[in-house]
Amino acid sequence: MKKLILSAAASLVLTLTGLFVNYMYYQNNKSLLLAYRAFGGEITRESGFGLTVVHIYAMTPDSRDSISCRFDPFSFILTFLLLTLVIWLVWTVIAMIRKPRSTV
Numbered sequence: 001m002k003k004l005i006l007s008a009a010a011s012l013v014l015t016l017t018g019l020f021v022n023y024m025y026y027q028n029n030k031s032l033l034l035a036y037r038a039f040g041g042e043i044t045r046e047s048g049f050g051l052t053v054v055h056i057y058a059m060t061p062d063s064r065d066s067i068s069c070r071f072d073p074f075s076f077i078l079t080f081l082l083l084t085l086v087i088w089l090v091w092t093v094i095a096m097i098r099k100p101r102s103t104v
Contacts (some may be wrong), residue, residue, distance in 0.1 A: 003091055004084075011083035015076065018049035026053060026069050050076030 018034055025033040035048030044055040052072040058065050 004088055007088040007091060008080075008084045010087050011080050014083050015049055015080045018079070019051060019076070022049050022051050023069075026051065030067050031055070047072060047075045049079050 022032045022034055025031070030053075032046045032048050032051060032053055035046040035051075035053070038045045038047075042057045042059055044057075046053045046055075050072055051069060052075060053067065053069045056066040
């Protein structure tokens, strides 16, 4: 149980760090640095570490592009849970490898 709590704490720190990095990158470049990108027609969607950026491109010369950045709880929770699982698994495997083997 202690490993799981420590894994969740490390995952929360990593997820919040990723969220901060993505937000700061968005402020400068209007896109996310660490994200999954989906392209389709006149729209691009980027999701990562709890942020979602939607870029809708104008299709007529007199229109302007639309860019929006929003907090996405689903992406945040999914990232948190996946990182918790990965950290816990790595920690468990390392503990199994370091465990002394008994000889018969």
